Amino acid sequence: MKKLGAFTPPQLLLIVFILSITAGTLLLKLPLSYNGELSWLDAFFTSVSAMTVTGLAVVDTGTVFTLFGQTIIMLLIQLGGIGIMTFAVLFFLLLGKKIGLKERLIIQQSLNQNSAGGIIRLAIHLSIFAFIVEGFAVVILSTVWVPELGLAEGIFFSVFHAVSAFNNAGFGLKMDSLMGYAGDPIINIVISGLFVLGGIGFTVILDVWRSSSIRKWSLHTKVMILGTLIINVISMLYLFINEFENPLTLGGLPLDEKLWTSYFQAVSPRTAGFNTIDIAGLDDSSILYIILLMFIGAGSTSTGGGIKVTTFIIILLATISFFRRKAEINIFNREIRQELVFKSLAIAMSSVLLVVFALLILTHSEHHITFIELLFETVSAFGTVGLSMGITGGLSEVGKVVLIVVMFVGKIGPLTLAFSLAKPDHSKIKYPKSDVLAG
Template identity: 60%
Template sequence: MIRRRVNVTPPQLLVLVFLFFIILGTLLLKLPFASTISLSWLDALFTATSAMTVTGLIVVDTGTAYTLFGEVVIMCLIQIGGLGIMSFAVLIYLMLGKKIGFKERLLIQQALNQTSVGGVIRLVKHLFFFSFIVEGIALALLAAKWIPEYGWGKGLYYSLFHSISAFNNAGFSIWPDSLMRYVGSPIVNLVITGLFIIGGIGFTVLTDLWYSKTIRTFFLHTKLMLIGTLILNIAAMLAVFVLEYSNPKTIGGMPLEDKLLGSYFQAVTPRTAGFNTLDIGSMEPSTILLIIFLMFIGAGSASTGGGIKLTTFIVILLSVVSFLNDRSEIRVFRRTIDRAFIFKALAISMISILLVFTGIFILTISEHGSPILQIIFEVVSAFGTVGLSMGLTGSLSWIGKIVIIFIMFTGKLGPLTLAFSLAKTTKDKIRYPKEDILTG
């Protein structure tokens, strides 16, 4: 009997492992004691995918439709999906005292979106250290707020659930209105936003911040992420504050301090977090368009968030500036960005735009009668693994649910990862003559 060896590339294996955990989560959520309602297979699959991809879109209310067991399953899927399956595999290997080979390092490199295999094991160790420390601190701070309100049992559990959900940028909440009841609470606002900003900035940046002694020694990626995040968050907050200032359905009737807190929270949460303290469906169309833009950009590379990634957006922006200034290369902070990264950024953006457009096109047919702005918002939210919704998720048809499931899955793994897993890698050594074409 002849045995054939099946060669599976790192992107293909990553896709298969993700699918395995989504199917496992679906089976666990379909157990009779996992839900309080008659949960369909499609709804269980949707929830498992949303949790595993740390998106946060829900077709049934998490706090009422699932039992404690079901909520714990969702919480575990969020933690595994957010920190990464391969990261947990490395942790188990290290605990067992086993050596991690080159192939395993390649897989970790793919999973964490790193440029090289060097230092990936150290990055994983730091990933767990930072994650559990930050989640533990957040748990204590939220418990100080919620134990007096809900008692020791519920207070601790709510704090744990929301700490894991926020740090992993999942957006799942126990309450049907997300965090709207805490729009004026400084503790809840600052702790939750602090969690998903830290989780979304990327573990590569966090490691660099830990080891670098001065700003000058920061990697270029770290500098771009920190400056880009700061500028984008401040600009978004001011925009939301101005656009929603007189809207009585959002912050219009609030005191100034609550207006500022509400604007701040809703400005940073589209960066793949998914929580909301304001009613998304009641916002001004201009604010909705701003949120769609922020959701598409997403968080940082090697983070718990999705989207095309902030550095991808920055590279494209810098390439446009370089072209307008008639420069042949991108220069920033006395560094030159390699052309390969420019092509990668363009490829990610183009595939993402095509994916989002296709999703919107299908949903305009399957969800006939739904406002186009709601459909665009839903699809971009799924792609960016954000989890914000204008109220369309619960009324999706079975076709709409399948489309959103696929987009959430692709958004989490990354368009290029999925493309590489399906494509055959062949190196073409043939070169053809160059010829110019007309553009613009």
Template identity: 60%
Template sequence: MKSLVCKVKKFIKLNPSQLLVLVFVVSITVGTCVLKLPFSTHEGIKWVDALFISTSAMTVTGLATVDPATTFTTFGQFIIAVLIQVGGLGIMSFAVLIYMMVGKKIGLKERLLMQHALNQTSVGGIIKLVKYLFVFSITIELIAMIFLSIRWVPQFGWTKGLFFSFFHSISAFNNAGFALWSDNLMQYVGDPLVNIVISILFIIGGIGFTVLVDVWKKRKFKKLSLHTKLMIIGTLIINIVAMLFIFCMEYSNPETLGHFTLKDKLWASYFQAVSPRTAGFNTIDIGSMDETTLFFIIILMFIGAGSGSTGGGIKLTTALIIALATISFLRGKNDIVVLKRTINTSFLLKALAISMISIVFVILGILLLNLTERNASFIDIMFEVVSAFGTVGLSAGLTVTLSSVGKQLIIFIMILGKLGPLTLMFSLATPSKEKIRYPEEDILTG
């Protein structure tokens, strides 16, 4: 792997962002070819659909143009699980693991790649983070697999039950949203075990590896970093608000919560509140939700999970920094202060850049998909684009009806959402060497 990277970089001068994009695209291509093999599916699959599923798995999105439960064989489903695991934990993370296993030295260039892949602010401690990443991930997935097998082994038998437990523990922890039932997890809407295990998996996976490591090391809330505190507080608040909103809006909707008992309504509201921030699982019919609820979920999907997590979106901390900056401005303060800590202005600029680029790409995606999918409603198109960008995987029913061009467009948006707008822009941009500082001048705003 290392020699291959060196050869590529010898003939093609690539910065870390460009190399990350290249490796990611190559991995998707390999996955596409494997899924197209005759023994990966029951009755064959189109190349564009194989590419779509491979991209969706590698980007841990969960959108599917074909039904994974009925289209793919057990081998094909296993390949999807492998793609999800590689995509969720990161290709470069696996490369670093291989380097360590064979005793190879990990140089600065490899550390820079890891920094970009895991969205870290520095290369310091990056290798330790990768080690923790694997230990946490494998341990949590194995524990979850055991709990899920308690539910599914009695129902499906040992072989199928264990495989289902294996597949869904990987899919949930990596926030992929793939399920091996045609209706996703709708048949388990009131099942406490499935609801709790699956939701805990994608909440832990979506909160970010740096947060998990910080909590593991420090144990006490007061000693945690500001990032960890913001992620924990922000996640709790947004999940509670989302649950109450969905419960109230869908309470009487006969197509979603209306026909459930109060207990099942609470379970369904909880699950759909925590799922949109990149998980992609559903226990009720998303397409039957009220448009107001759909728009609210769109906002949740756009915000996404935590930095350095298996999830996508602009990230919760990005949204929090912009909100805190707005509050500081309205209160007449020059500094962004939260929990007795001042946030550097450079992070605000990065948050604004991420948000602005993301908004531009989402708008372009909506405009283009509106041209290719003439029969689809605007809210369904907006939902599909934001779901792909946030690597969520929820769909209001548009995915299976997409045209060939529409599928290719969503594929690009999923890749963009996984790699991040800034990574893609950095891979295309030419670094500026200009060091001239010009005089300041005020402009009128507002």
């Protein structure tokens, strides 16, 4: 049996994640966690969905789970979103323990950083920022939910949704998510503000906070902010125009609610998972567009999933450079390293293969569900989004297991999983170069 020190950082991260999901499953299966009946598979699915901050639910969170069960789900979301290793850092510091190089490398892996330098400081700042933002959001959300639900329930509702939104989980305590608040400015602004902040990436937030001017921002920050703004604006306009007369979505709403709903539903697929309209009622072209948004996902070092915005932009820039017959990839007067291009292509390709392989199984096991619904659900699971066309609860046991795997890999990352399982190649053999016809 391997000693703990014999495992690589990706392997240790994988082990900690699996153990946390297992503990969550056991806690959710306790009699005081749920009402009525809850199968082991459904408890496991819920634990994975919460730890991977996905938000897909096979049972209604607000009615099936008790207050204790909902609290367990909320804690799993917080652990999965901000990061288990981040909480471990705080725990060790409170105990006065020193954090060694091995632990720093694991934290580096969990936060998707290129260097272990300053990683402890980043983890501390990340935690403080998360708790401050969530606390501030709870106060504002309480102005809506306390008058509606009463003091105790209103505060719990506010805390649960603040944690779920900031960590881009998408778990809600109402069966229709936030459809009842489509025109409520407070809910729209606060919830979307939380998942945009959580999804843009903590390194970006720290960079903006520390820099006195835009010129001093890192290249990653500039690319991430510009990419996010462009995608969000285009998405809002597309959904507003495409769904304007759709009676199942925006058609019956007044103009101000159409604008609020278009905005919210444009930013939500970036791994948040909340919805203020019926997703199943969307036009096919809108569904396809949202699938693309879910696949792209949020930012690196964020609580969100997907291949990440920067990965998508790097591949896009590489494609443009190829068509322009340029050897270099430049943006903001900086050249992108070739290693990042290869990494981005590897992430995108492995993600596509994961989705396709999962779909191949689902199309055999779920004959009662249409292909577009299965595609939407699979990409939602991969991007840890949580949006659904209403089919999650009707999946077979095979279908649930497939989505569990997809959610897990989507959160951990295909490359992290590959690095944790593969043995390093120390071979120094080199072969002569040759060409293969492509295209």
